[in-house]
Amino acid sequence: MILTRYPIPAETLRCETEVKHSRFIATIEPTSTPEAALSFISKIKQEFPDATHNCWAYLIGPPGSTDRIGLSDDGEPHGVAGKPMLTTIQHSGIGDITVVVTRYFGGTKLGMGGMVKAYTHAVNTALEQLNIAEKINWTELSFKINYSLLDHIERMLPEFEVRLIDKQFAEQICLTLKLPEENLAPLRTRLTDMSSGQIEFFKEEKS
Numbered sequence: 001m002i003l004t005r006y007p008i009p010a011e012t013l014r015c016e017t018e019v020k021h022s023r024f025i026a027t028i029e030p031t032s033t034p035e036a037a038l039s040f041i042s043k044i045k046q047e048f049p050d051a052t053h054n055c056w057a058y059l060i061g062p063p064g065s066t067d068r069i070g071l072s073d074d075g076e077p078h079g080v081a082g083k084p085m086l087t088t089i090q091h092s093g094i095g096d097i098t099v100v101v102t103r104y105f106g107g108t109k110l111g112m113g114g115m116v117k118a119y120t121h122a123v124n125t126a127l128e129q130l131n132i133a134e135k136i137n138w139t140e141l142s143f144k145i146n147y148s149l150l151d152h153i154e155r156m157l158p159e160f161e162v163r164l165i166d167k168q169f170a171e172q173i174c175l176t177l178k179l180p181e182e183n184l185a186p187l188r189t190r191l192t193d194m195s196s197g198q199i200e201f202f203k204e205e206k207s
Contacts, residue, residue, distance in 0.1 A: 004136070004137040004180065004181045004182045005134055005135060005136045005137065005180060005182070006062045006063055006094075006095045006134070006135050007063065007093060007094050007095065007132045007133070007134060007135070008030050008094060008095055008096040008097065008132070008133055008134070008135040009028055009029065009030040009094065009096070009097055009130055009131075009132070009133070010030070010130075010131040010132055010133035011030070011131055012027065012028065012029050012030075013027070013028045013126055013129060013130050013131070014026065014027045014028075014126070015125055015126045015129055017118075017121060017122050017125050018106075019106075019110060019114070019117075019118040019121070020106055020108040020110060020114075021106025021107055021108055022103060022104065022105055022106035022108070022110065022118070023102075023103065023104040023106065024101055024102070024103055024118055024119070024121075024122040025048070025051075025101065025102040025103075025104075025122075026099060026100070026101045026102075026122040026123055026125065026126040027044055027099065027100050027101075027102070027126075028097060028098070028099045028126050028127070028130055029097075029098045029099075030096055030097065030098075030133075031058060031060065031096055031097065031098040032060065032096050032135075033060060034058070034060055034068055034070065036098075037058035037060065037070065037098040038058075038070075040098050040100070041054070041056045041058075041098065041100055044056075044100040044102065045100075048102045051102045051103060051104055052075075052103050052104055052105040053073075053074045053075050053076050053081070053102070053103045054074050054100055054101075054102050054103075055072060055073055055074045055076060055081035055082055055085060055100070055101050055103065055119060056070075056071065056072050056074070056082065056085070056098065056099065056100040056101070057069070057070065057071040057072075057082050057085035057086035057088075057089060057098070057099055058070045058071075058089075058097065058098035058099070059086070059089050059090060059095065059096075059097055059098075060095075060096060061095055061096070062095045063090075063092065063093045063094055063095045064090050064091070064093075065090075065095065066090070069086060069090075071083060071085065071086045076103075076115060077112060077115070079116075080112055080115040080116050080119065081101065081115065081116075081119045084116045084119050084120045084123075085099060085101060085119055085120070085123050087120075088120055088123040088124060088127070089123065089127075092127050094127070094130075094132065095135060096135055099123055099126065101119055101122045101123065136180050136181075137180065137181040137182075138178055138179070138180060138181065139178070139179060139180075139181045139184050140165065140176060140177065140178050141176070141177050141179065141184060141187070141188070141201065142166075142174065142175065142176040142177070142201070142202055143174070143175060143191065143199050143200060143201045143202065144172040144173065144174050144175075144199065144200045144202070145172060145173050145175065145191075145195065145199055146172060146173075146195075146198070147172070147173060149194065149195060149199075150173055152194065153175070153191070153194070156190065157177070160179055160180075160183040160186065160187045160190075161179055161180050161183055162177045162178070162179045162183075162187070163177065163178040163179065164176075164177060165177060165178050172200075188201065
């Protein structure tokens with residue numbers, strides 16, 4: 001089953017940790033496409049051009065996704081930065097997320113295991129401070145109803161998390177609604193039953 005709503009970062013967040021005088025600056029960004037992720041990564045690299053490394057990982061889609069992911073060690077030894085960063089966000093319960101960890105070398109080598117721990121810690125520290133929003137795939141639905149049904153329909157709309165976009169009065173009332181995608185089929189069924197199949201649906205599209 002494809003998730004149509006899930007937790008995502010509510011904002012850009014940045015925090016800094018230090019390990020043996022090396023600075024690790026983690027920046028998290030909500031990103032809904034690989035293109036947006038790569039654009040954000042490029043922006044961070046431009047912001048910190050003098051950094052020793054700008055390592056990154058992204059996950060597009062629901063939490064734990066594996067089909068639209070990316071990572072880079074950006075010059076660190078293979079597997080010590082990008083992979084643990086990606087693993088951390090895959091287990092975070094958050095989707096549509098990109099993280100860049102900018103490192104300024106402090107003069108003391110950390111070793112392979114030490115670097116894995118440092119990059120993992122940097123991401124986890126940022127995740128602990130991150131405010132969460134909810135990603136919802138919205139859809140719009142328009143239909144015509146008889147006047148006698150209006151009050152009853154409007155009373156039940158909150159049950160389906162509906163937002164009323166437009167209401168036009170003519171021989172019949174035309175309503176345009178916005179609602180979460182997973183509530184569309186149940187709402188259509190309820191409306192059809194309520195009107196004994198007399199409701200005329202004429203628009204349905206993702207927003």
